[in-house]
């Protein structure tokens with residue numbers, strides 16, 4: 507069977523993982539490569555980018571590592587140059603990066619608010635702006651990783667994360683509308699509860715990993731957390747030609763969790 511990204515030149519921004527195991531970006535990079543894409547693994551942590559690229563190489567597929575902080579305009583331009591140099595162009599831009607800082611409106615400092623927006627929204631804006639000339643060349647596809655938190659409140663407030671991820675969904679629709687006639691598609695994946703090293707590192711806060719996993723799984727209608735590959739599969743579909751008539755959508759990948767808001771009351 508032909509790979510679903512055969513011949514595609516792909517950049518995954520945030521292709522590393524903050525800990526051992528599979529983060530969403532690392533899984534996406536690996537899956538895209540398994541499906542025939544040639545992948546530029548971009549991460550502000552150069553070692554993490556190298557690790558993902560090496561893993562892909564060890565599986566017999568093609569990947570390059572590139573260290574860049576996507577909040578830095580010069581680094582963004584250098585990333586697009588690297589895609590041109592290493593891949594010969596760009597067909598898929600996958601923006602996976604995202605950070606969160608706990609706190610509601612009263613507890614969040616302006617500095618924290620700006621830091622979260624810088625990574626979760628401004629970086630995507632800059633990356634797309636810089637990459638569009640390459641993407642337009644062959645009818646490219648952009649995939650953003652947002653969050654269910656963009657559309658649904660949970661038990662804990664993290665206002666900067668929620669609002670920046672909502673804005674990312676809106677940015678995706680703006681890009682989709684503006685570039686629809688030019689053959690560039692833009693779509694967004696909204697992960698729900700996903701079992702990743704990021705969650706273990708930042709949310710656990712003293713809770714044993716098994717206890718954390720059980721608590722999270724219990725909140726999901728399907729009674730399990732998603733895996734990084736559940737997110738990667740959705741991103742792969744949106745990136746691929748199979749989704750060639752789909753643009754501007756928000757795709758929840760959440761085991762039904764978004765239904766809780768829809769059916770509340």
Ligand SMILES: NC(=O)c1ccc[n+]([C@@H]2O[C@H](COP(=O)([O-])OP(=O)(O)OC[C@H]3O[C@@H](n4cnc5c(N)ncnc54)[C@H](O)[C@@H]3O)[C@@H](O)[C@H]2O)c1
Pocket residue numbers: 519520521522523524525528529530531532548549550551554574575576577602603604605625629651652653654696697698699700701702703704705734
């Ligand atoms: N795990 C979940 O339950 C869940 C739920 C909803 C949404 N998400 C979203 O999934 C994405 C993260 O998934 P992950 O598992 O790959 O996380 P991760 O934190 O393990 O990996 C993200 C990678 O992005 C890199 N990165 C961060 N900021 C960067 C920057 N400015 N420039 C370049 N690289 C940068 C990090 O170094 C890291 O290697 C985020 O957008 C997050 O909001 C996760």
